[in-house]
Amino acid sequence: MAAVNIIDLTPLDLALAAVLVLALAATSTWLRLGLGRQLIVSGIRTAVQLLLVGLLLKVVFDADRLLWVALMAGVMLAVAGREVMRRQRRRFAGPWGYALGTVSMFISAFSVTVLALVAVVGTHPWWEPQYAIPLLGMMLGNTMNGVALALDRLTAAAWDRRDVIEARLALGETPVQATAGMRREAVRVGLTPIINAMAAAGIVSLPGMMTGQILAGAPPWTAVKYQVLIMFMIAGGTGFATLAAVALGTRRLFDARERLRLERLSHG
Amino acid sequence: MPILTLQALTVHGVGPVDLTVGPGEVAGLTGPSGAGKTLLLRAVADLVPHGGEALLDGVPATAMPAHRWRAQVGWLPAESPWWHDTVGEHFTPCPGVDFTVLGLPAAAGAWQVSRLSTGEKQRLALLRLLCRGPAALLLDEPTSGLDATATRRVEHHVREYLAARQAPVIWVSHDQEQLARVADTIYILEGGALAPLSRPRHESAREGTWRP
Numbered sequence: 261m262a263a264v265n266i267i268d269l270t271p272l273d274l275a276l277a278a279v280l281v282l283a284l285a286a287t288s289t290w291l292r293l294g295l296g297r298q299l300i301v302s303g304i305r306t307a308v309q310l311l312l313v314g315l316l317l318k319v320v321f322d323a324d325r326l327l328w329v330a331l332m333a334g335v336m337l338a339v340a341g342r343e344v345m346r347r348q349r350r351r352f353a354g355p356w357g358y359a360l361g362t363v364s365m366f367i368s369a370f371s372v373t374v375l376a377l378v379a380v381v382g383t384h385p386w387w388e389p390q391y392a393i394p395l396l397g398m399m400l401g402n403t404m405n406g407v408a409l410a411l412d413r414l415t416a417a418a419w420d421r422r423d424v425i426e427a428r429l430a431l432g433e434t435p436v437q438a439t440a441g442m443r444r445e446a447v448r449v450g451l452t453p454i455i456n457a458m459a460a461a462g463i464v465s466l467p468g469m470m471t472g473q474i475l476a477g478a479p480p481w482t483a484v485k486y487q488v489l490i491m492f493m494i495a496g497g498t499g500f501a502t503l504a505a506v507a508l509g510t511r512r513l514f515d516a517r518e519r520l521r522l523e524r525l526s527h528g
Numbered sequence: 529m530p531i532l533t534l535q536a537l538t539v540h541g542v543g544p545v546d547l548t549v550g551p552g553e554v555a556g557l558t559g560p561s562g563a564g565k566t567l568l569l570r571a572v573a574d575l576v577p578h579g580g581e582a583l584l585d586g587v588p589a590t591a592m593p594a595h596r597w598r599a600q601v602g603w604l605p606a607e608s609p610w611w612h613d614t615v616g617e618h619f620t621p622c623p624g625v626d627f628t629v630l631g632l633p634a635a636a637g638a639w640q641v642s643r644l645s646t647g648e649k650q651r652l653a654l655l656r657l658l659c660r661g662p663a664a665l666l667l668d669e670p671t672s673g674l675d676a677t678a679t680r681r682v683e684h685h686v687r688e689y690l691a692a693r694q695a696p697v698i699w700v701s702h703d704q705e706q707l708a709r710v711a712d713t714i715y716i717l718e719g720g721a722l723a724p725l726s727r728p729r730h731e732s733a734r735e736g737t738w739r740p
Contacts, residue, residue: 430604
């Protein structure tokens with residue numbers, strides 16, 4: 261990808277953009293919306309976090325070593341797992357709360373990213389940091405959303421509808437049969453954002469990655485192809501991660517005697 | 529001839545409970561609120577972790593997958609939930625079920641669940657359980673919320689079922705008059721212990737006064 265005619269941004273340019281956030285914060289304070297402080301803190305976090313990641317990416321790209329890429333991927337996965345856990349009202353208690361989402365994302369996001377790098381993009385080496393890290397980042401960001409939404413829906417439904425689950429078990433249904441409706445609903449909720457994003461891509465919105473590549477000087481056609489690739493990867497990755505999380509979560513809701521064990525959920 | 533046996537069954541401060549209910553027999557179970565009657569039935573249905581064992585015909589629950597055990601010992605909760613939109617969808621495993629036996633219209637299958645009264649839900653839940661043909665019954669207040677006529681209908685229908693199937697039944701009720709009508713032996717669960725409340729009642733009481 262030859263970067264031609266890139267207009268680099270100076271700190272002054274970014275400061276000008278920051279004025280917009282400041283103006284919004286001032287307006288919100290004036291309107292007593294109570295969002296002024298939050299806006300400024302979030303704005304500062306955006307700038308600081310992205311600058312740090314920029315520095316880190318530079319180090320990893322320059323080092324060009326598998327160990328560094330693996331380390332960074334591990335940190336990204338760990339943070340995504342924590343975020344999945346944080347977003348659930350009734351998460352699984354103990355290590356399961358963290359492990360369920362993390363394992364599902366690991367199985368799905370990592371395998372899809374490796375598949376894309378090896379079979380589709382064909383980078384040499386396959387873990388080429390400039391490709392591996394951004395692709396994995398986008399995969400994890402999206403699978404994280406899907407898995408968090410699906411697990412939240414699954415555990416909330418089990419909690420709210422325990423009488424239905426037990427009544428169905430009492431009629432001789434297996435846990436899989438007794439939770440069929442709520443498992444379907446959980447997967448549907450987890451997959452809706454990516455289905456909507458695919459349906460609206462290019463019509464309602466120009467996806468962020470494609471826009472970024474075009475702004476960075478890539479030919480639109482190249483940017484479009486990468487965007488299609490990433491959309492399909494995200495759909496597959498999110499879908500399989502969500503299915504895995506819902507299957508693992510359902511298993512954890514029941515014990516070996518097919519009893520609903522809601523005490524395994526925290527009372528959040 | 530199915531026999532339901534509880535051997536040293538313990539669950540959350542209830543028990544150890546030892547009980548044998550023979551074929552076609554009704555063990556009435558009463559006791560103050562919160563004594564653990566519902567909990568005991570849930571333990572027999574293996575819906576909660578418990579100690580001891582429940583056996584049907586000498587075969588322990590743990591000898592088979594839990595869903596097969598539960599299909600055999602039909603548990604009817606005091607308030608049965610509904611999860612499909614229409615009544616009929618809950619009866620998919622038993623096509624041709626006769627709703628009229630409990631005084632409901634033959635077309636009750638087309639009813640919307642959201643419009644059912646408490647009494648209709650109660651009777652339909654019993655039919656939903658019986659149509660699957662469990663070999664034993666665990667009934668938790670099966671007639672609460674029913675008027676006298678509907679109550680007698682339910683009692684009669686259960687009696688017919690157990691006569692035909694020789695099913696052992698544990699029948700939980702606060703209504704001791706009802707238990708005197710339906711049960712062969714009445715037990716009281718109090719302070720975590722199960723004790724017989726009455727001697728086996730007179731056979732003539734079984735006939736009751738209600739005629740369909």
